[in-house]
Amino acid sequence: MDNGRIDGELVTEHQLLELGYRKYTGADMDIYYAIDKCQHVGNCVRGNPEVFEVGRRPWIIADNGEAKKNVIVVDTCPAAALKYILHEKE
Numbered sequence: 001m002d003n004g005r006i007d008g009e010l011v012t013e014h015q016l017l018e019l020g021y022r023k024y025t026g027a028d029m030d031i032y033y034a035i036d037k038c039q040h041v042g043n044c045v046r047g048n049p050e051v052f053e054v055g056r057r058p059w060i061i062a063d064n065g066e067a068k069k070n071v072i073v074v075d076t077c078p079a080a081a082l083k084y085i086l087h088e089k090e
């Protein structure tokens, strides 16, 4: 699943916030999470427990992982409960 897109188009923050996603800001990317879509499959936590840790607040810290690797983990979310937006590089 490409969780950087909705209907084949790159997602925007506006879209995600409208859809009820919560934003977790990072330096190189932001990760978004929608609790109502989460199936608690745990792919994210298994993918990188430094970034995704359920018992922690905030439970997602994007900067604990490399953006490229975070994208791979976010894309393993089968429920589209996780989305991401990469920041533009100058």
Ligand code: SF4
Residues within 6 Å of the ligand: 037, 038, 039, 040, 041, 042, 043, 044, 045, 076, 077, 078, 079, 080, 081, 082
């Ligand atoms: S991979 Fe997606 S569905 Fe599974 S626990 Fe993480 S956010 Fe929820």
